[in-house]
Amino acid sequence: QLQLQESGSGLVKPSQTLSLTCAVSGGSISSGGYSWSWIRQPPGKGLEWIGYIYHSGSTYYNPSLKSRVTISVDRSKNQFSLKLSSVTAADTAVYYCARAYDFWFFDYWGQGTLVTVSS
Amino acid sequence: EIVLTQSPGTLSLSPGERATLSCRASQSVSSSYLAWYQQKPGQAPRLLIYGASSRATGIPDRFSGSGSGTDFTLTISRLEPEDFAVYYCQQYGSFGPGTKVDIK
Numbered sequence: 001q002l003q004l005q006e007s008g009s010g011l012v013k014p015s016q017t018l019s020l021t022c023a024v025s026g027g028s029i030s031s032g033g034y035s036w037s038w039i040r041q042p043p044g045k046g047l048e049w050i051g052y053i054y055h056s057g058s059t060y061y062n063p064s065l066k067s068r069v070t071i072s073v074d075r076s077k078n079q080f081s082l083k084l085s086s087v088t089a090a091d092t093a094v095y096y097c098a099r100a101y102d103f104w105f106f107d108y109w110g111q112g113t114l115v116t117v118s119s
Numbered sequence: 120e121i122v123l124t125q126s127p128g129t130l131s132l133s134p135g136e137r138a139t140l141s142c143r144a145s146q147s148v149s150s151s152y153l154a155w156y157q158q159k160p161g162q163a164p165r166l167l168i169y170g171a172s173s174r175a176t177g178i179p180d181r182f183s184g185s186g187s188g189t190d191f192t193l194t195i196s197r198l199e200p201e202d203f204a205v206y207y208c209q210q211y212g213s214f215g216p217g218t219k220v221d222i223k
Contacts, residue, residue, distance in 0.1 A: 111163055112163050
């Protein structure tokens with residue numbers, strides 16, 4: 001059974017960079033046909049897709065966040081990461097990592113981690 | 120960019136009743152790429168339906184999806200107590216705003 005687990009700082013100061021990692025167990029992050037994604041949810045609001053990294057290493061980002069987002073993969077550790085720069089209070093959210101079948105649907109999700117942007 | 124809208128925003132029903140949730144896309148989308156998720160408080164979303172009408176592994180058959188083009192529907196044939204939750208539709212990098220199904 002595939003499992004995903006987010007980790008990283010739960011409190012980030014404004015203008016700094018948010019960094020999260022998603023550890024994948026029960027399967028290989030290099031498996032073909034899948035992409036690995038970050039999705040966030042501000043408190044009490046809906047879901048916002050942040051971006052994907054495909055198994056080939058290609059990345060695709062939400063246009064509204066593209067200038068601030070980097071998603072990367074570490075195959076040796078079977079994990080992928082998110083960096084979001086120049087954060088503001090509007091970036092406060094629960095951040096989920098998820099596996100997507102190709103780019104079509106998200107079939108496995110992490111439990112989510114709350115990141116608060118505050119001084 | 121495709122925008123997904125969902126209606127109603129809230130659906131108040133009793134256990135045993137039928138729930139019909141709508142998802143409309145701003146332009147025609149392939150039904151292959153339309154998915155539905157259920158989210159309960161404090162939990163990650165759970166995939167229910169993919170390809171507009173295929174149930175994900177372990178999803179009860181009271182959940183069904185249909186539709187094509189710009190109009191898609193998630194139907195819960197008889198609501199169980201555990202079905203009261205928020206439901207989202209998704210197509211590629213776009214999520215709808217969600218429909219909350221609560222107890223009447």
